[in-house]
Amino acid sequence: MGFAECTAVFMIKYLRTLGFNVVNDVFAENSWYFRNALVRANYSDLIAGISETTLYLERFFRSMLLGEEHDLRNRIMHVDWEKVADDTSVQSANKPTQSAKLGDELPPKCKNCTLEEVAVLRIMHENPSATQKEIATAIGKSERTVKSITVVLQEKLIVKRVNGRRNGYWEFI
Numbered sequence: 001m002g003f004a005e006c007t008a009v010f011m012i013k014y015l016r017t018l019g020f021n022v023v024n025d026v027f028a029e030n031s032w033y034f035r036n037a038l039v040r041a042n043y044s045d046l047i048a049g050i051s052e053t054t055l056y057l058e059r060f061f062r063s064m065l066l067g068e069e070h071d072l073r074n075r076i077m078h079v080d081w082e083k084v085a086d087d088t089s090v091q092s093a094n095k096p097t098q099s100a101k102l103g104d105e106l107p108p109k110c111k112n113c114t115l116e117e118v119a120v121l122r123i124m125h126e127n128p129s130a131t132q133k134e135i136a137t138a139i140g141k142s143e144r145t146v147k148s149i150t151v152v153l154q155e156k157l158i159v160k161r162v163n164g165r166r167n168g169y170w171e172f173i
Helices: 001-018 024-029 031-042 055-066 098-105 109-112 115-125 134-140 142-156
Strands: 081-083 087-090 161-163 169-172
Touching: 001 024, 001 031, 024 031, 031 055, 055 142, 109 115, 115 134, 115 142, 134 142, 142 161
Parallel strands: none
Antiparallel strands: 081 087, 161 169
């Protein structure tokens, strides 16, 4: 039994304890969607600007438990899936990725940076006056982690803080 199947069995048992009359049919009919929704709830790619989202799991459970109608096709979970103005959906294989743009914005010294360092640098590039607290909130890390990362980035001579902590800004060297 795979992870998604184990999770489905657990959810069925859990929902039954809450009084919901849940059967395995809904999970079986939408097993691929459920599995991919679990993945999207835990997948992030900081370089590409992709954050984990529980949206697809919420849609799955709202459809199952509340009778709401949501599109449970896998293609809508693809990272490059878009809705156009008339509410129809399109998928583009040729859409430029955020990571291609990001590479152009960062200094050449960043070639060997970790993903966390690149995420911090992206925030610094977008908002040079961002504080470590704001950066931590933006990337979902602790302030202590961000402080450690900014120290390393300064030691690597990639960025420096100009005009102090309170009224300063980040400058790429």
